[in-house]
Amino acid sequence: MKHLISLSALALLAACQTVQAPADPAETVSETVTVTMPEDTAVPVPPVMPTPPATQQWLYGSAEARIALVQDWNEIAAYIEAKAATPPNASVVLAPGATADAPDFLACGDKPLAAVFDADETLIWNLGVTAYFDRTGQSFDPKIWDNWEKTGAGTAVAMPGVENAFQRIRNAGVEIIVNTNRDNSNHAGTADTLKAAGLGEFAYQQTLFLKGDAPGGSGKDGRRYLISDNYCIIALAGDQLGDIADIFNDRALSPPERKALSAAPAFDQMWGNGWFILPNPVYGPSIAGTLDEVFPADSYWEPSIQDE
């Protein structure tokens, strides 16, 4: 019996039974030949790996995302360098009870300057665990994620632009502090992960704060206040609004209301001016909204041509 099989597929099968197919096996077929094989030879079919969701393709795989992040981190570094040259009187941490109508920021005194960053999808991309979920076809599992926080060092990578920005920020004499919602029982694994990604040493409850280190659960204001006891925070950056202020985390807010709150004049003037948000279309509270919430009624349109 004759079989049609590609040279590249034959080479793969001969080389290793456990080889994994690429996302699109068709990409490897460069030439087709006719070969004779025994009737009883079962040709194993390598598993076809799933294609990552479009959001992951964009964030983790595209040139466009890399460029956007390099631009963002260059902007963050330049802002911090300028602020370090002329330290402000007020930090960029919203004071307790402050609102869009009555904004207030913590005073700095003569405290040393710090920049406070979220970790996941702000400083590091969690490639190892994300690819694991994709390969195994499962959705987010908190038990697996907890294990990732403990053991993921080495397969979480520094996001584009971060290492260069960190060098500039440190050269400007500004302390880099991480405020993450990873669990504080996993502080050692998180510090290992940041270090393995090339981002430097972080000391627990000095330059690394995690969920559980202050009241408020996954709200980060308590930790921002704690850090502000010792530092003047001149920049906050993250991939979610909660990395900036808990006031944006009100679950009663619809996506349009949350968007409008971010655009209130007192807050709007902070974006790029001490507050920085990085793109993350993969997960988080930004991934929400009905058709009506995402597309305003006045954007309704229908084609003027007839279906054939």
Ligand SMILES: [Mg+2]
């Ligand atoms: Mg994050």
